[in-house]
Amino acid sequence: MNTKRIMHMLLREAGVGIALVLICLLFVFIAPKFATMLNFTNILVQISINMVLAIGLTFVILLGGIDLSVGSVLALCTIVAGKVLTMDSLSVPMAIILAVAASIITGILCGLFNGYVSNRWNLHPFIVTLGMLNIARGAAQQISNSRTIFSFPAVFNNFGSQTFAGVPVIFLISLIMIIIAGFMLRKTVFGRVIYAVGNNEESARLSGHNSGFYKVIVFVISGFCVGVAAILYMLRLNMASPILGVGFELNAIAAAVIGGTSMFGGKGSLLGTFFGACIIGVLNNGLLLIGMSDNARLMVTGFIIVAAVVADYYRARVSLSLQTEQ
Amino acid sequence: MKVTRLTITVILSAALFAVLLYSGLKPSFGPRNTTPHIALVMKSLANEFFLTMEHEARAHQKSSATEYRLTANGIRNETDVSGQVRIIENMIAQDVDALIVAPADSRALIPVCAQAIQQGIVVINIDNRFNQQTLAAKSLQIPFVGPGNRKGAKMVGSYLADHLEAGDGVAVLEGIPTAHNSQERKAGFIEAFREKALDILTIRSAEWDMEKANIVVAALINEYPDVKGIACANDSMALGAVAALKAAGKLNSVYVVGFDNISAVQEMLKNGQILATADQFGGQIAVNGIEYALEILKTGTHKADQETPVELITKQSIENNNE
Numbered sequence: 142m143n144t145k146r147i148m149h150m151l152l153r154e155a156g157v158g159i160a161l162v163l164i165c166l167l168f169v170f171i172a173p174k175f176a177t178m179l180n181f182t183n184i185l186v187q188i189s190i191n192m193v194l195a196i197g198l199t200f201v202i203l204l205g206g207i208d209l210s211v212g213s214v215l216a217l218c219t220i221v222a223g224k225v226l227t228m229d230s231l232s233v234p235m236a237i238i239l240a241v242a243a244s245i246i247t248g249i250l251c252g253l254f255n256g257y258v259s260n261r262w263n264l265h266p267f268i269v270t271l272g273m274l275n276i277a278r279g280a281a282q283q284i285s286n287s288r289t290i291f292s293f294p295a296v297f298n299n300f301g302s303q304t305f306a307g308v309p310v311i312f313l314i315s316l317i318m319i320i321i322a323g324f325m326l327r328k329t330v331f332g333r334v335i336y337a338v339g340n341n342e343e344s345a346r347l348s349g350h351n352s353g354f355y356k357v358i359v360f361v362i363s364g365f366c367v368g369v370a371a372i373l374y375m376l377r378l379n380m381a382s383p384i385l386g387v388g389f390e391l392n393a394i395a396a397a398v399i400g401g402t403s404m405f406g407g408k409g410s411l412l413g414t415f416f417g418a419c420i421i422g423v424l425n426n427g428l429l430l431i432g433m434s435d436n437a438r439l440m441v442t443g444f445i446i447v448a449a450v451v452a453d454y455y456r457a458r459v460s461l462s463l464q465t466e467q
Numbered sequence: 468m469k470v471t472r473l474t475i476t477v478i479l480s481a482a483l484f485a486v487l488l489y490s491g492l493k494p495s496f497g498p499r500n501t502t503p504h505i506a507l508v509m510k511s512l513a514n515e516f517f518l519t520m521e522h523e524a525r526a527h528q529k530s531s532a533t534e535y536r537l538t539a540n541g542i543r544n545e546t547d548v549s550g551q552v553r554i555i556e557n558m559i560a561q562d563v564d565a566l567i568v569a570p571a572d573s574r575a576l577i578p579v580c581a582q583a584i585q586q587g588i589v590v591i592n593i594d595n596r597f598n599q600q601t602l603a604a605k606s607l608q609i610p611f612v613g614p615g616n617r618k619g620a621k622m623v624g625s626y627l628a629d630h631l632e633a634g635d636g637v638a639v640l641e642g643i644p645t646a647h648n649s650q651e652r653k654a655g656f657i658e659a660f661r662e663k664a665l666d667i668l669t670i671r672s673a674e675w676d677m678e679k680a681n682i683v684v685a686a687l688i689n690e691y692p693d694v695k696g697i698a699c700a701n702d703s704m705a706l707g708a709v710a711a712l713k714a715a716g717k718l719n720s721v722y723v724v725g726f727d728n729i730s731a732v733q734e735m736l737k738n739g740q741i742l743a744t745a746d747q748f749g750g751q752i753a754v755n756g757i758e759y760a761l762e763i764l765k766t767g768t769h770k771a772d773q774e775t776p777v778e779l780i781t782k783q784s785i786e787n788n789n790e
């Protein structure tokens with residue numbers, strides 16, 4: 142067996158995972174209290190929302206698109222859901238069910254708008270979702286009258302801090318999301334066509350796939366994820382606010398990119414995105430615990446993002462040389 | 468042996484799991500540190516007000532008679548509520564003894580602070596007061612150390628009103644409407660203006676931000692050409708207002724007042740571009756909070772709220788200080 146080949150394979154398939162394990166090990170030794178159960182549960186909860194947003198962005202980026210609106214749409218979804226949740230006329234279970242539905246529908250509608258407009262008029266999603274970023278923020282402030290919504294039912298608030306076998310419920314939900322999405326992407330025709338369209342839209346189209354449909358549906362998936370993330374946010378913070386979520390899109394994009402998703406489309410996996418979200422979460426947590434200042438933390442995280450993209454360049458070359466060997 | 472993606476995933480997960488397991492089982496080693504560990508959690512460090520707060524807290528830590536360890540953290544922008552929650556969670560995991568919190572939102576930070584109290588951590592609220600009803604609903608008592616925002620704003624507002632005639636039009640720029648200190652300052656301004664029978668033309672939010680204030684004021688002076696005074700709930704917004712007035716050539720006909728007394732407004736106070744501001748001694752607020760926490764840690768008794776002083780700053784008061 143060719144050891145060099147194993148090394149290459151490892152590098153190509155598991156580079157991000159190895160990086161995550163190394164970063165964790167580093168913090169175990171240098172950060173006081175990093176390696177405690179409480180701290181790990183903290184990290185799991187803290188990465189959940191970003192992870193769910195990053196699932197949607199992975200789909201969008203796989204088709205070479207981008208969704209800048211997720212942070213604002215998240216705020217809008219929490220406001221809509223918060224309004225429903227605090228309606229006096231509804232019974233508690235009914236209010237919770239309707240609030241979840243309202244959040245997800247709001248997310249899907251915003252996603253549908255993004256996807257339809259950019260596909261129908263052949264506009265770059267960058268500019269369309271930039272528009273949606275403002276539309277959703279404005280709508281959130283308008284509907285909420287710039288006020289925080291709170292005093293949700295106690296059942297709802299308490300559910301957010303529940304754990305199942307020691308694992309926070311919020312993280313479990315996002316884990317289930319990423320497993321289902323990963324299955325969709327890897328094992329279904331639908332998922333394979335997304336890769337095909339992302340790699341070469343023209344050839345996918347010529348082999349009979351409606352590329353337009355896929356370009357719209359990935360934004361709907363992203364919107365769905367935002368809707369779910371909004372509920373997770375409300376479970377976690379027990380409030381809905383029109384000003385939350387500023388800059389969330391950047392963290393979600395970073396998670397996908399660190400995980401090896403190519404901005405040009407066609408390349409990436411949800412396993413990578415999962416590791417990417419973990420790396421951001423662990424860095425945020427560990428750097429804080431070793432007492433690094435705010436500004437230095439920002440810089441380190443920034444460098445890691447750039448380093449991940451550079452590493453990706455080398456990974457691509459390794460896999461290319463592997464193919465020629467074969 | 469065939470190296471597949473699956474085997475690699477399994478191996479990596481096993482490795483990660485091993486790290487987790489190891490860490491979960493590991494007892495915290497080393498002798499227990501007995502000097503109290505105090506965490507200061509502020510809002511945006513891009514705002515000079517909080518930067519001063521951090522510096523004075525650090526200076527206090529070095530010179531204080533009681534020995535303690537200090538960790539100071541801030542968030543990226545004033546609206547990053549979940550970022551602040553994350554910091555507090557991480558501080559709880561680090562087993563700090565006391566948390567000094569300047570909450571970005573008057574309500575959203577309460578659950579995580581309740582969690583800290585449950586873990587036996589002393590929590591002190593500074594700068595921006597927690598919503599009292601929400602605290603009461605959770606039957607929590609968190610001592611507040613901070614300025615009388617309303618009183619300060621009323622002082623500044625009255626000073627502005629003294630320069631105007633009854634019936635003159637004024638505008639108010641508030642901060643983020645959900646923040647308690649913004650609401651208090653707005654109320655203070657309005658109270659002062661009502662007393663002098665000024666005409667409050669409009670109340671707008673510029674979210675504490677200089678850039679946003681610039682845009683809002685540029686539009687506002689078009690809409691209300693006869694506005695005579697603009698009261699801003701912080702100095703950053705006052706800077707934005709002055710820039711907009713300058714661009715419109717109206718600097719001499721409109722008075723601007725602010726709040727916070729940041730160093731960027733010093734020159735403007737001297738040359739009259741800004742009429743007045745209030746100093747709430749931000750650095751002192753954090754230091755007072757820390758001293759409060761140390762005392763509670765030592766004696767174990769509950770402390771009442773403490774109002775810190777607010778001072779009116781004008782061209783005159785600066786000149787008097789320099790003499």
